[in-house]
Amino acid sequence: MSTEPIRSVKDLPQEENLFPGTAACAGCGGLLTLRHCLKMLGENVVIVNAAGCFTLLSIYPFTPFRSSWLYTAMACAPAGAQGVRDALDILLEKGKIDPEDNLKVVVLTGDGAAYDMGLSSTSGAIYRNLDFYYICYDNEAYGNTGFQESASTPFASRTKTSPAGKGSVKKDLFGIWNSHKPPYLATISPAYPVDLANKFKKAEQYKGPKLFISLIPCPPGWSTDPSHTFKLAKLAVETGFWALKESVFGEVEHTYVPERFKPVEEYLKEQGRFSHLFSPVRKEEQLGRVQEMVNEYWERFGILL
Amino acid sequence: MLKLRFHGRGGQGAKVASRTVGTAAFMEGCNVQDFPLYGAERRGAPISAFTRIARGQIMERGVIPDPDVIIVMDHTLLSDPQAAPLSGSNKGGVVFVNTPESPEQLKADYDIDALVITLDLTKIGLDMVGSSILSTLAGAVASRIIGIGEDSLKDAVEKELSGIIADRELLEKNIEAALYCFRSLEPVEMKTLQSEHGKSTVITMPFERARISSPAINAAASSILKQTGNWKVFRPFWDYDVCNKCMICVSRCPEGCISLNEEGFPSVDNEHCKGCLICVEECPKKAIKAVRGPVPDQVEVTGE
Numbered sequence: 001m002s003t004e005p006i007r008s009v010k011d012l013p014q015e016e017n018l019f020p021g022t023a024a025c026a027g028c029g030g031l032l033t034l035r036h037c038l039k040m041l042g043e044n045v046v047i048v049n050a051a052g053c054f055t056l057l058s059i060y061p062f063t064p065f066r067s068s069w070l071y072t073a074m075a076c077a078p079a080g081a082q083g084v085r086d087a088l089d090i091l092l093e094k095g096k097i098d099p100e101d102n103l104k105v106v107v108l109t110g111d112g113a114a115y116d117m118g119l120s121s122t123s124g125a126i127y128r129n130l131d132f133y134y135i136c137y138d139n140e141a142y143g144n145t146g147f148q149e150s151a152s153t154p155f156a157s158r159t160k161t162s163p164a165g166k167g168s169v170k171k172d173l174f175g176i177w178n179s180h181k182p183p184y185l186a187t188i189s190p191a192y193p194v195d196l197a198n199k200f201k202k203a204e205q206y207k208g209p210k211l212f213i214s215l216i217p218c219p220p221g222w223s224t225d226p227s228h229t230f231k232l233a234k235l236a237v238e239t240g241f242w243a244l245k246e247s248v249f250g251e252v253e254h255t256y257v258p259e260r261f262k263p264v265e266e267y268l269k270e271q272g273r274f275s276h277l278f279s280p281v282r283k284e285e286q287l288g289r290v291q292e293m294v295n296e297y298w299e300r301f302g303i304l305l
Numbered sequence: 306m307l308k309l310r311f312h313g314r315g316g317q318g319a320k321v322a323s324r325t326v327g328t329a330a331f332m333e334g335c336n337v338q339d340f341p342l343y344g345a346e347r348r349g350a351p352i353s354a355f356t357r358i359a360r361g362q363i364m365e366r367g368v369i370p371d372p373d374v375i376i377v378m379d380h381t382l383l384s385d386p387q388a389a390p391l392s393g394s395n396k397g398g399v400v401f402v403n404t405p406e407s408p409e410q411l412k413a414d415y416d417i418d419a420l421v422i423t424l425d426l427t428k429i430g431l432d433m434v435g436s437s438i439l440s441t442l443a444g445a446v447a448s449r450i451i452g453i454g455e456d457s458l459k460d461a462v463e464k465e466l467s468g469i470i471a472d473r474e475l476l477e478k479n480i481e482a483a484l485y486c487f488r489s490l491e492p493v494e495m496k497t498l499q500s501e502h503g504k505s506t507v508i509t510m511p512f513e514r515a516r517i518s519s520p521a522i523n524a525a526a527s528s529i530l531k532q533t534g535n536w537k538v539f540r541p542f543w544d545y546d547v548c549n550k551c552m553i554c555v556s557r558c559p560e561g562c563i564s565l566n567e568e569g570f571p572s573v574d575n576e577h578c579k580g581c582l583i584c585v586e587e588c589p590k591k592a593i594k595a596v597r598g599p600v601p602d603q604v605e606v607t608g609e
Binding site: 065 | 347524525526527528529530532536553555556557558560561574579580581582586587
């Protein structure tokens with residue numbers, strides 16, 4: 001792959017490594033993220049997929065991938081990746097596979113596995129400096145089973161198990177992963193495919209864990225129109241709700257800072273999961289708290305709103 | 306006992322339709338069961354829901370293979386081999402289909418023995434409620450067919466929807482549309498609501514060896530054999546006089562099913578497009594329109 005940065009959507013790779021015909025919902029933000037990630041990763045990959053919505057991608061006898069796919073339980077995808085990586089390394093060392101046929105090992109999980117159940121096995125894999133990619137498609141709840149609250153669910157979001165809105169705040173997975181000082185760690189968004197593509201280009205030069213978290217709109221879970229998926233992913237970034245950033249060995253830098261932040265309300269009011277903040281009466285206190293949390297985040301980095 | 310089976314697509318409201326008719330029958334003093342069945346799939350994928358209604362006790366459990374009434378909420382399901390909505394339909398039964406086509410046409414096209422009733426629920430939903438979610442409309446149609454009273458239906462819609470919809474105005478629109486559908490049809494003389502007690506049988510499941518029950522897929526990109534084009538109500542349609550080939554629609558399609566044709570204009574793979582309409586929403590030139598599809602009669606063929 002050339003090292004020249006990608007400048008516009010017209011420069012994105014033409015090749016498609018994720019094919020249609022999957023069972024994912026119409027307007028799935030996770031599918032859009034994955035499509036762009038696989039364009040950058042190419043077809044020589046092994047996907048190690050923890051249980052979640054993307055379980056549905058490969059349903060016998062159909063697969064949307066050109067590459068291999070291994071299915072694991074929710075807690076252990078990074079452990080599965082370790083086994084695959086070790087097997088490949090042994091085959092390479094014994095000369096049983098050509099170095100050109102080497103595969104990238106890619107863990108793919110939702111936020112349930114990444115933030116909750118699989119956190120310890122991920123921590124272990126990062127600590128062991130396992131050479132792998134990790135893509136977390138984060139729709140901020142357990143979407144596969146009907147949208148129950150996860151550690152990733154943001155404050156005030158309604159889920160099946162928090163019908164009045166979640167009382168606690170979203171877990172900072174980026175911060176937790178970053179405390180391991182991995183070679184490369186980034187947040188991405190399907191609404192910023194050029195930023196996403198360049199992050200994969202940058203990650204490629206490092207050996208060891210390369211970790212990505214993508215906030216993805218989920219039409220059935222968020223109670224939004226499928227056609228608004230892209231718009232919402234963009235609003236999340238433009239309001240400062242989802243910060244696009246990267247970290248190299250623990251040093252964090254923002255890759256995109258909106259010139260003028262939009263009020264976070266613009267993002268919230270589009271979504272059914274936050275509708276209780278607006279009707280039948282406006283809940284000023286909770287709305288104010290969400291905006292405050294966004295402000296506090298950016299102030300910490302000296303980026304004033 | 307009356308047995309109803311609903312066939313719809315995920316998100317279309319088959320589950321709530323089954324619940325609505327069940328609740329309406331319950332309000333008329335019947336014993337009722339209702340439950341949905343869906344596989345590992347999602348919004349847009351075929352799902353079914355079942356309702357059993359009886360004056361006496363209902364001892365039967367499980368899916369209904371031989372329904373008295375079949376409600377098909379999406380015309381395109383009729384030719385879907387996995388959904389197979391017509392399976393188990395019989396001469397004395399009723400098949401309702403949401404379609405603008407006539408019952409005679411459907412009887413001939415799909416060789417249906419049962420009494421066929423049709424109504425364009427999607428059009429009514431779009432016109433009266435402003436949405437293609439058809440739960441209450443299909444529930445109303447089913448209630449009418451089996452002879453439930455208007456008041457019970459109205460109460461059932463109110464009861465079922467007030468738990469889901471907070472917007473009172475939307476709820477009223479749903480009730481109005483439900484009653485419109487209800488009054489558009491005639492009730493059908495159905496057999497009695499007495500329970501039947503069949504002989505009990507022991508169900509045994511064969512044990513599969515691990516090699517069979519954990520199969521490997523050895524063909525790459527085989528998912529394209531699965532067509533998801535029927536999931537949609539609207540599909541994108543490009544005006545090439547306005548399109549400036551900016552590629553935005555291509556890069557924003559989650560399915561990756563928009564590609565460039567020989568002249569470099571985007572065109573959609575209609576066999577896989579699920580109709581999310583992100584392309585319509587995002588096109589900076591407003592060169593893409595949403596048109597009704599994929600029911601053949603309503604597909605515009607000009608310009609393609």
